[in-house]
Amino acid sequence: MQPIPRHWAAVRATHTFPGHGPFALTIHGSSDISVEDARRDARERMDALVAAGGPEQEHDSGLEYYPSRRLPEELLKDVHSEDGTLIAAITRNRYGAAVLNTDALLICDVDLPQEDVGRSRSSGGRAGKRPGLLSRLLGGGAKHDAARETSPGEPASRGADISTGSVGGAANGSHDAAALPDELGGPGSGERGRVHAELLTSIRDFGARHPELGVRAYRTRHGFRLLVSGADAHPASERARALMQEVRSDPLYMLLCRVHDTYRARLTPKPWRVEIDRFESLGTRTATAPEHQDWVRRYRDASAQVAVCRLLEVTGAAPSAEERRIIDLHDRATRPEFGLPLA
Template identity: 60%
Template sequence: MQPLPRHWATVRETVAFPNTQEYALTIHGASDLSLEDAQRDAQERMALLIASGGPGQLHDSGLEYYPLRRLPEELLEELRSPGGELIAAISRNRYGSAVLNTDALLISDVDLVEPSPQDRAKPAGGLLSRLFGGGRQAELTPEQQDPDAFGLPGLHRRGEHHERTLHLIEDFRARHPELGVRSYRTRNGFRLLVTGTGAGPSSKRARELMGQLRSDELYMILCRVHDSYRARLTPKPWRIEVDRFEDLGTRTSADETHHAWVARYRAASEDVAVCRLLDVSGPAPSAVEQQIIDLHDRAVRPESGLRLA
């Protein structure tokens, strides 16, 4: 995979475009070479945006405005194969969580599947009734009671969505016996690590597979733009009662405020996990895929039994 940028620069301009509104534009530039090169990249991106006539015109022209809005992320760690090839990197995202970036392993987060309008109109003798015991509320299983998974409000509907999403994943595995699939529970859904695809993040094959899993459209755009799959490795700060990283007003790792936030965040993260391993199926992963899986699992603590955050 391509190295993640080590240097970032920001350019801001307020521009009044003809026949349209005034925009306060912020563009980030990135470089693996130097801060000066990152500044050049930001200026070039800004010039392209202005020349296009603004964000609205750029979108109408068929070009993507979103890729021009690359957000700074601190590079935390790189993972290389035994042959020295860069196969993954960990960065800190805008709100402070560590994120895995890789092009060697398909990663798809799957949100709970909403029922169709037709299913919502069905009487209680359908799936919801089977899950919870006819017309009365049956005793809930520990999995259904788990507030990490469903939350207390709307528990029954969340249980129904949980069941539908499991069926979606089971169908995906049945359609692709040639692929290895590691299924995890996340706080609000599921995560799949899919091995053996040979599909780059920006490829048509990747879009097809993630589409079958109903992956988030914005996530699929991110994969295409940055040519990398992504997976959050550490808790969202607000789930462990830590202030959001971007509220610090600094992204400089040498800053003492930055170090103090990281210390608070790490301490608060000790008693939680990000994923819970549910199932492993299909062919064994390659050696490189296994390296990435091992890195992922060390971080997300999938067999710890801790609450999910």
């Protein structure tokens, strides 16, 4: 995969275009050389945008989060194969979560209908802090190549049952699955429950149609995540589009993968789900800034007692050694085997 830019800069200007009022424009530039070179890139992009007559008027509000071009993200870690090839990178996205970026493993996000279940967060049954990759991604602990750590193995039997999406065991007995289907990864009710069952069937059918692929199905708070090995499909390829559409992957997620030229998977909780202010509200992306470091500390502490996804089922062919390294990194960070509330 192509390296993630190490330096970012923004230029801001107000312009008036024919038929439109003044636009307050912010354009980001990137560089692997220096911040000044990133500013040069940003100025050139601004000049090109103005020369083209200004920004297109998008009416789909979702495109603000899934933009038509890459937005700046702090590079947290590069991950290399044994021969030194860059196979993945971890970045911090605009609201502060750590994100896995890779083109070596196909990743699909599949959404369920949204359901307002509140932002309740029970403390009952919570596990203690788990040191390791999660802590290091969020700014704590020793820094070394996490991709070289020993795999923790497959989840314990308390994982979820793909046939129902229900959570086995009673590690979090204080939670009510009917009241909080998202936190527990349960199917929900009504239309959401119907779509939940339909998508699970679709995922299993996908695996049956493609025995040459390895399919790891996870339950996320608002849907499903698939890690698909053996696909050999670049994120912008027609094969990737076809495979992702087969499992009804979110179209905006598919766009994001094409824009970033990598598949993406969030590794740490959304801040508001662990009662932490959004990272972007700080007004700074400078990693050395005290307010940045304070935010990272608070976010790391709040994230210690939740998971990002829960592993449901593994089917198909075994992954390659390179794919296995990325899967292990993903699973150590997202904690799919710990029976924790999903965030």
